[in-house]
Amino acid sequence: MAQSAQPFNRPALEQLLGKRFFYAPAFSLYGGVAGLYDYGPPGCALQANVLDIWRKHFVLEEDMLEVDCSIMTPAEVLKTSGHVDRFSDWMCKDLKTGEIFRADHLVENVLEARLDGDKIARNAPVEVKADKDEKKKKKAAKVTAVRLEDDVAQTYKEILAQIDNYSGKELGELMRTHQIKSPETGNDISEPVVFNLMFASSIGPTGHLPGFLRPETAQGQFLNFKRLLEFNNDRMPFASAQIGRSFRNEISPREGLLRVREFTMAEIEHYVDPAKKDHARFHEVASYKLKILPASVQLSGKTELLDITVGEAVEKKIIDNQTLGYFLVRIHMFLSKIGINPDRIRFRQHMANEMAHYACDCWDAEIHTSYGWKECVGCADRSAYDLTVHSNKTGEKLVVRERLPEPLVEEKLQLEINKKVFGPRFKKDAKAVEEHLASLDESVLEELKKSHDSAGAFAVQVNGSSFDITKDLITSFERVSITTHIREFTPNVIEPSFGIGRILYCLMEHVYWTRPEGEARGVLSFPPVVAPTKCLLVPLSTNEAFVPVLNQVGTLLRRSGVSSKVDDSGASIGRRYARNDELGTPFGITVDFQSVQDNTITLRERDSTKQIREKIEVIVELLKDMCEGKTTWEEVSAKYPAFVSQEVKDDE
Amino acid sequence: MAQSAQPFNRPALEQLLGKRFFYAPAFSLYGGVAGLYDYGPPGCALQANVLDIWRKHFVLEEDMLEVDCSIMTPAEVLKTSGHVDRFSDWMCKDLKTGEIFRADHLVENVLEARLDGDKIARNAPVEVKADKDEKKKKKAAKVTAVRLEDDVAQTYKEILAQIDNYSGKELGELMRTHQIKSPETGNDISEPVVFNLMFASSIGPTGHLPGFLRPETAQGQFLNFKRLLEFNNDRMPFASAQIGRSFRNEISPREGLLRVREFTMAEIEHYVDPAKKDHARFHEVASYKLKILPASVQLSGKTELLDITVGEAVEKKIIDNQTLGYFLVRIHMFLSKIGINPDRIRFRQHMANEMAHYACDCWDAEIHTSYGWKECVGCADRSAYDLTVHSNKTGEKLVVRERLPEPLVEEKLQLEINKKVFGPRFKKDAKAVEEHLASLDESVLEELKKSHDSAGAFAVQVNGSSFDITKDLITSFERVSITTHIREFTPNVIEPSFGIGRILYCLMEHVYWTRPEGEARGVLSFPPVVAPTKCLLVPLSTNEAFVPVLNQVGTLLRRSGVSSKVDDSGASIGRRYARNDELGTPFGITVDFQSVQDNTITLRERDSTKQIREKIEVIVELLKDMCEGKTTWEEVSAKYPAFVSQEVKDDE
Numbered sequence A, B: 001m002a003q004s005a006q007p008f009n010r011p012a013l014e015q016l017l018g019k020r021f022f023y024a025p026a027f028s029l030y031g032g033v034a035g036l037y038d039y040g041p042p043g044c045a046l047q048a049n050v051l052d053i054w055r056k057h058f059v060l061e062e063d064m065l066e067v068d069c070s071i072m073t074p075a076e077v078l079k080t081s082g083h084v085d086r087f088s089d090w091m092c093k094d095l096k097t098g099e100i101f102r103a104d105h106l107v108e109n110v111l112e113a114r115l116d117g118d119k120i121a122r123n124a125p126v127e128v129k130a131d132k133d134e135k136k137k138k139k140a141a142k143v144t145a146v147r148l149e150d151d152v153a154q155t156y157k158e159i160l161a162q163i164d165n166y167s168g169k170e171l172g173e174l175m176r177t178h179q180i181k182s183p184e185t186g187n188d189i190s191e192p193v194v195f196n197l198m199f200a201s202s203i204g205p206t207g208h209l210p211g212f213l214r215p216e217t218a219q220g221q222f223l224n225f226k227r228l229l230e231f232n233n234d235r236m237p238f239a240s241a242q243i244g245r246s247f248r249n250e251i252s253p254r255e256g257l258l259r260v261r262e263f264t265m266a267e268i269e270h271y272v273d274p275a276k277k278d279h280a281r282f283h284e285v286a287s288y289k290l291k292i293l294p295a296s297v298q299l300s301g302k303t304e305l306l307d308i309t310v311g312e313a314v315e316k317k318i319i320d321n322q323t324l325g326y327f328l329v330r331i332h333m334f335l336s337k338i339g340i341n342p343d344r345i346r347f348r349q350h351m352a353n354e355m356a357h358y359a360c361d362c363w364d365a366e367i368h369t370s371y372g373w374k375e376c377v378g379c380a381d382r383s384a385y386d387l388t389v390h391s392n393k394t395g396e397k398l399v400v401r402e403r404l405p406e407p408l409v410e411e412k413l414q415l416e417i418n419k420k421v422f423g424p425r426f427k428k429d430a431k432a433v434e435e436h437l438a439s440l441d442e443s444v445l446e447e448l449k450k451s452h453d454s455a456g457a458f459a460v461q462v463n464g465s466s467f468d469i470t471k472d473l474i475t476s477f478e479r480v481s482i483t484t485h486i487r488e489f490t491p492n493v494i495e496p497s498f499g500i501g502r503i504l505y506c507l508m509e510h511v512y513w514t515r516p517e518g519e520a521r522g523v524l525s526f527p528p529v530v531a532p533t534k535c536l537l538v539p540l541s542t543n544e545a546f547v548p549v550l551n552q553v554g555t556l557l558r559r560s561g562v563s564s565k566v567d568d569s570g571a572s573i574g575r576r577y578a579r580n581d582e583l584g585t586p587f588g589i590t591v592d593f594q595s596v597q598d599n600t601i602t603l604r605e606r607d608s609t610k611q612i613r614e615k616i617e618v619i620v621e622l623l624k625d626m627c628e629g630k631t632t633w634e635e636v637s638a639k640y641p642a643f644v645s646q647e648v649k650d651d652e
Helices: A010-019 A041-060 A075-080 A103-121 A134-139 A150-161 A168-177 A218-223 A225-231 A295-299 A310-315 A322-338 A385-394 A419-438 A442-455 A500-511 A544-559 A573-583 A593-598 A616-627 A633-639 B010-019 B041-060 B075-080 B103-121 B134-139 B150-161 B168-177 B218-223 B225-231 B295-299 B310-315 B322-338 B385-394 B419-438 B442-455 B500-511 B544-559 B573-583 B593-598 B616-627 B633-639
Strands: A023-025 A037-039 A072-074 A088-093 A100-102 A193-196 A200-202 A210-213 A238-247 A262-272 A289-293 A306-309 A345-349 A361-369 A372-383 A400-417 A457-462 A465-470 A474-489 A492-499 A512-515 A521-524 A535-539 A564-566 A587-591 A600-605 A611-615 B023-025 B037-039 B065-067 B072-074 B088-093 B100-102 B193-196 B200-202 B210-213 B238-247 B262-272 B289-293 B306-309 B345-349 B361-369 B372-383 B400-417 B457-462 B465-470 B474-489 B492-499 B512-515 B521-524 B535-539 B564-566 B587-591 B600-605 B611-615
Touching (some): A010 A500, A010 A512, A010 A521, A037 A041, A041 A262, A041 A322, A041 B065, A072 A075, A075 A210, A075 A218, A075 A385, A088 A103, A088 A168, A100 A103, A103 A150, A103 A168, A218 A238, A218 A385, A238 B238, A262 A322, A289 A310, A306 A310, A322 A361, A322 A372, A322 A492, A345 A372, A361 A500, A372 A385, A385 A492, A400 A419, A419 A457, A419 A465, A442 A457, A442 A474, A492 A500, A500 A512, A521 A573, A535 A544, A544 A587, A544 A593, A544 A616, A573 A587, A587 A593, A587 A616, A600 A616, A611 A616, A616 A633, B010 B023, B010 B500, B010 B512, B010 B521, B041 B238, B041 B262, B041 B322, B041 B500, B065 B225, B072 B075, B075 B210, B075 B218, B075 B385, B088 B103, B088 B168, B100 B103, B103 B150, B103 B168, B218 B225, B218 B238, B218 B385, B218 B492, B225 B238, B262 B322, B262 B500, B289 B310, B289 B322, B306 B310, B310 B322, B322 B345, B322 B372, B322 B492, B345 B372, B372 B500, B385 B492, B400 B419, B400 B442, B419 B457, B442 B457, B442 B474, B492 B500, B500 B512, B521 B573, B535 B544, B535 B573, B544 B564, B544 B593, B544 B616, B600 B616, B611 B616
Parallel strands (some): A289 A345, A535 A564, A535 A587, B065 B238, B289 B345, B535 B564, B535 B587
Antiparallel strands (some): A023 A037, A072 A210, A088 A100, A088 A193, A200 A210, A200 B200, A345 A361, A361 A372, B023 B037, B072 B210, B088 B100, B088 B193, B200 B210, B238 B262, B262 B492, B289 B306, B345 B361, B361 B372, B372 B492, B400 B474, B457 B465, B587 B600, B600 B611
């Protein structure tokens, strides 16, 4: 890709994205609402193409079971899943103005500003974040050139390296220790209080059924576990997948599409046997190299990346198991395929305190942007957490039953009661006493048996009362041999979870550059496979003679599944191609007078601006193959002669 | 299609759809929530295929601008659009038990039950609705064999024909007049009260920004009107489109997917010049015949359908304009293409009182089901309603500016004031008086001018005070000629709006039948283009020898974009095909020992169960063409010899 070496200019990109309506703040007629965005035609098409690749790369490639579940969720479900109690951030207030901050962001902003001020005071170069938009600038902490003691600066750096790891109480302590005030007013800040991130509502006309908008698509998949396992003919391992909208009522959304209140997710729940977390296709990816940042490194206050094959990382237990490692590679492949710069992807492991309440391990695929490294894909090991809590709550077994290769024979101490005597003796307590006896551990039974054999009775405590279990209540209390043919277990879940909007934004940053000619002209070099429109059709002028050829080309392209747009406006061809560069359309076809005579057309490639000229059928076939990723422009331009005689100057 | 002549059996279909996880009640582990459903793998794939066809049929075919907007919507937007005040149903309560009913449904249920009772009493055949599920049966009004007076029965029929046309007050009157009580308890019913159908929430941490989940995708499109018009290079007419989730907090969801609280919609907003509602492609559809039910027929208490070409209907003004007529045909074509029985589609015009508050005309595409005729697509003329209210509220112009072919020259009476005198004379009232004068109609100005010319002054009333406009306040008050080059207008909107879940349910009813052989065996005869999976791959047995051929066929199919599933379970081939009939997979490929030797495979078609046997490459090519709608099984089976020697009995 012929990208410019110019420094990245975020305001210019944002202006382009707005002008061409990739996306725009929602409800802007009404002043807008932070964290809500609308996608216009090119953004919508880009998203559809990325989701289409996602579906092929994950769902089709691995025969996953795709579902589409309800967004509105009764509160009881999210109470059980732990989201009602624990899906929250820490919020604090300016004690005088009432302005609300997310506590960790406030600490982060203020300390970063102080470190920048320190650098200025030392005449060291400051990483300019000046391209934050105007509103943000105001909100960000002011940078003042004040030199810090060396140990203070070091402390700040260590805090920032683990900023995601603090509890609300710890954040409050940090604020007091480091005298963090409201950035604009200098007022004192309240203690951090918990703020639940779910949007609440009420279902039905009675007002008695509280509900929330789902904060992730995962719960719908877990609740359908039994149906899905059955659909999969009870085979393990297997995965379900879902693409859909989720909602998080962020305290202070910021950084455009990177932190929003409503977003499209794509989530996979891959169910594995906890005793066998190996992956059948791991050998295919073992030599794939990843850049990783383990939790241990971060906790030591550092951020150096480790460049390592996934095979080695799993062997050394840096990555816990093969299945997790396999998915990290598949995620990296997917992101690279859609056009994310592979050198700007890293995998960061969560530290204990930042982990979601349901996860026992988590690696984020982070993408480097002008805002720094941003989490775009989470890959969590949710263990048996969700299936267990839902099963405990509802009494429904959510397990896999597996026929053992060999029956398992175990010796067990078994106590059988004489129901005929038991009932009349204990009356209303009989059931509770019976259940208590059935629930006792082997080791406890051993002790009781001693008493039973020696004293002829033993006592148990049930609901605060003591019950004597005498010999006449027992029909047998012996060691017996039990044969099991079936193993029953709750599967563990590995969950790759994609924030599509974040990925789209990172992609747009990575493929953006400006042509050096004349005034800087923006280009979005989307790979053909994700580009919103694949081909622009440009008649040389508005002459009627071109219409039949245009229609013919358009029809052939449509039949080949190559999306195209005609630009028959009066603007110069150069200007029309410039507009198209901004839309990221990889190819352009020009129809001229020669086309009308000999059925040839020119094909221009966006990044190189080079052209070839061939018969219509040939060009259409080449386009189809390039858009499906079967060949590349490099191969095509090596094979077909460059067309130069009628080269269209881009500044025409 | 070789469909059975057996009567439709809804419980059997519902059992099949649940067993094969097309869809299922959401949160059923937690007892379920009425009106919320999850789609399993086949339902999800069916929906994706239907949406894909929708996108090609409407968005691509007519170059519509697809957008993807926010679901969470600030209350102010929906207050302006009229939804906060008027998007509601009438609700009433059993005065003793507190049970809640939707008022119109209650009246409908009770009167229908009385008419059924009358028929029984007269020994007339009753249209059996016995296939309602158990829960429904309980809720429905009890049928008792009581003979009605002829005029009473007639009144009931007339009420039912216009049941959608009553206000809450009228429904209350009907309940009193016809002594409608709570069906189960016989208790009195409260007066109908209004219940807003939107789910409410709150945006952000302050609690001061109320929001609703959008009840339609339309508002997001209207709010982006300016951006979209600009994206379309200011050309008219044009359309935007959106596919996405919407939410309606129904009082009592019922009839499965037909009335739910959360659903996927696909909506088109087609902007037209109110002075030119013709459509450029109307001639292509003018001779297309539709079954329609105009409002006038319903108001006369009748339900007979009119079979008419859309050309004649528009000419006779039964359908208001060409654009509306054009879309009705396109809707009919779409529904037919995905497999809805075209004989079971009718277009019913809304009566005045049932029309949504934003519509000035509306035709519903209704599909006939075992529940009766059900609205699945609305096609409303929203006139300039939405753009006007948003523009008035926000002060942003939402108009089209069109260069006139010839400048327009108009004579106008124009009053110019002398600002130097005007300001000092009227002080704080000066601005209001000036604005008042500028707002006056030509006819009023004529009158004032008379007074001005004769008496040298005239008086105007502004904000309750009288102001004398004397000659010294006026610099000129003359007839002048004004030339306009631009015409500015607010476009009207024609809105085809599709309820995808309803359409899917109707489709599943229409394609369901049972094979007569042996015990009734369900088949879903989806057209190949919408079928969740296109092809089943069946090895004759679990013999390892078949694996290479299976893999080869699987790879070729994947490359051709034909989705397939392997069923290598140990079940008999007949049983595997039966499972597949229930999933609606149109084709099956059998790999046997001959395949391994000569690279031929058999292809079986679901509905006929006929087979052909050809080389792998030939079969794959045929499958691709049939799944893309380029050829049909009828054509294929006419061309290739039937394969019978190894016919697999379906009851094997």
